[in-house]
Amino acid sequence: MAKDDVSVSRSEAAAAPVKPPAGPVPDLGREEPPRPPGRVGFFTRIALSPRLHEIFERMPLMNRVTRREGVALFDVVSGFVQSQVLLAVVEFRLLHILAEGAWRLEQISLRSGLAEDRLAVLLQAAAALKLVKFRRGLWHLMPRGAAFITVPGLESMVRHHPVLYRDLCDPVAFLKGQTEPELAGFWPYVFGPLAREDAGLAARYSQLMADSQRTVADDTLRLIDLSKAKRLMDVGGGTGAFLRQAAALYPELDLTLFDLPHVLEVADRFSPRLTLAPGSFRDDPIPEGADVISLVRVLYDHPDSVVEPLLKKVHAALPPGGRLIISETFGGGEKPDRACDVYFAFYTMAMCSGRTRSPEEIKQMLEKAGFVRVTKARTLRPFITSVIEAERG
Numbered sequence: 001m002a003k004d005d006v007s008v009s010r011s012e013a014a015a016a017p018v019k020p021p022a023g024p025v026p027d028l029g030r031e032e033p034p035r036p037p038g039r040v041g042f043f044t045r046i047a048l049s050p051r052l053h054e055i056f057e058r059m060p061l062m063n064r065v066t067r068r069e070g071v072a073l074f075d076v077v078s079g080f081v082q083s084q085v086l087l088a089v090v091e092f093r094l095l096h097i098l099a100e101g102a103w104r105l106e107q108i109s110l111r112s113g114l115a116e117d118r119l120a121v122l123l124q125a126a127a128a129l130k131l132v133k134f135r136r137g138l139w140h141l142m143p144r145g146a147a148f149i150t151v152p153g154l155e156s157m158v159r160h161h162p163v164l165y166r167d168l169c170d171p172v173a174f175l176k177g178q179t180e181p182e183l184a185g186f187w188p189y190v191f192g193p194l195a196r197e198d199a200g201l202a203a204r205y206s207q208l209m210a211d212s213q214r215t216v217a218d219d220t221l222r223l224i225d226l227s228k229a230k231r232l233m234d235v236g237g238g239t240g241a242f243l244r245q246a247a248a249l250y251p252e253l254d255l256t257l258f259d260l261p262h263v264l265e266v267a268d269r270f271s272p273r274l275t276l277a278p279g280s281f282r283d284d285p286i287p288e289g290a291d292v293i294s295l296v297r298v299l300y301d302h303p304d305s306v307v308e309p310l311l312k313k314v315h316a317a318l319p320p321g322g323r324l325i326i327s328e329t330f331g332g333g334e335k336p337d338r339a340c341d342v343y344f345a346f347y348t349m350a351m352c353s354g355r356t357r358s359p360e361e362i363k364q365m366l367e368k369a370g371f372v373r374v375t376k377a378r379t380l381r382p383f384i385t386s387v388i389e390a391e392r393g
């Protein structure tokens with residue numbers, strides 16, 4: 001079971017050298033593209049020709065296109081290294097150190113505990129990622145680095161990525177289903193009854209979920225209108241962060257938080273308007289009484305065999321004309337998106353329980369459960385969340 005402690009910096013860990021796990025050395029046989037190319041588009045045909053690569057590189061306007069494509073490809077090629085640079089920046093607390101002021105390399109070295117020669121390489125990489133910059137002998141924080149440490153939960157999200165990256169370190173075996181992903185046991189551990197074994201760890205990760213929910217809730221609430229709603233029930237609402245933000249915008253709204261009993265034990269009882277409804281949407285009916293029900297980052301955690309009955313239960317709990325709000329990242333749409341179709345699709349695949357669904361799939365499931373007037377997915381930032389609304393038919 002993964003138990004990464006998000007509260008202990010790796011820079012404080014014992015200094016014994018750690019050998020990275022050895023793996024097979026890849027066989028680097030080079031595979032030539034087919035000649036002539038198969039049925040491919042015009043531009044793809046051009047890109048399949050090494051000769052045209054050379055010609056384009058020498059043509060004044062076309063070389064801009066090839067260079068731009070080269071940069072985009074290199075970004076994909078090096079994505080893992082960029083993420084690991086970010087993780088090191090986080091673990092050595094470099095952005096926090098620079099948020100206190102601009103410092104010389106030696107000063108940052110003393111404060112971070114990282115030797116100057118290696119720190120210089122790390123800071124230079126962070127500067128290339130525009131997180132920091134070097135001016136007149138001092139290292140400074142850049143707006144991007146400042147935003148990074150300010151977005152709620154983002155640093156902790158990055159600190160838990162080693163669990164995901166361990167699962168993806170052999171993507172072929174992972175995709176063939178030949179691995180046992182750690183992430184599969186991770187969130188069930190945090191939210192499941194096993195959380196009692198390590199209540200501190202569970203609380204820290206519930207906090208991470210609540211922190212990251214602040215941005216999700218902000219975007220969701222900007223995309224929906226609850227001014228006519230009387231009672232909002234958040235199903236799988238965790239500690240209640242979404243309802244707290246909804247209550248701040250709509251003070252007259254009555255609220256119900258439905259989640260597993262042990263999760264509600266640590267829920268935020270922020271208002272007398274809030275009712276806690278402990279239960280499992282797998283085993284229990286969803287309580288009636290709300291004219292709006294929300295499912296925020298819930299469906300993609302579960303397989304269709306759980307989601308379909310859940311949507312039916314939500315339908316049964318709503319009055320005629322009642323609304324359902326689904327907010328999470330959707331993938332598989334007509335416009336493939338890096339955040340949803342790369343990050344979240346693989347993240348949820350590693351969880352082994354649910355999957356990232358397309359808006360079209362969600363629509364079909366909603367209609368099957370009896371919902372009507374299903375809206376198109378709307379979003380402000382696809383990497384934060386998108387929203388679909390539907391009405392009880």
Ligand SMILES: CC(C)=CCC/C(C)=C/CC/C(C)=C/C=C/C(C)=C/C=C/C=C(C)/C=C/C=C(C)/C=C/C=C(C)/C=C/CC(C)(C)O
Binds near residue numbers: 147347383384
């Ligand atoms: C005036 C000009 C032009 C410039 C001056 C400079 C200036 C002031 C710039 C502005 C700086 C600024 C204010 C920037 C703000 C940036 C923001 C708000 C960035 C937000 C970024 C958010 C990110 C990257 C979010 C990432 C979210 C992640 C990775 C979420 C992961 C969630 C998971 C894994 C959830 C799992 C749930 C489960 C388990 C599947 O159910």
Ligand SMILES: C[S@@+](CC[C@H](N)C(=O)[O-])C[C@H]1O[C@@H](n2cnc3c(N)ncnc32)[C@H](O)[C@@H]1O
Binds near residue numbers: 213239281282298
């Ligand atoms: C990914 S978290 C999302 C929490 C919150 N909505 C958010 O966006 O931060 C999934 C939530 O679903 C809850 N959950 C999982 N299985 C459940 C079940 N069978 N019945 C009720 N809640 C459940 C978990 O306890 C957790 O709070």
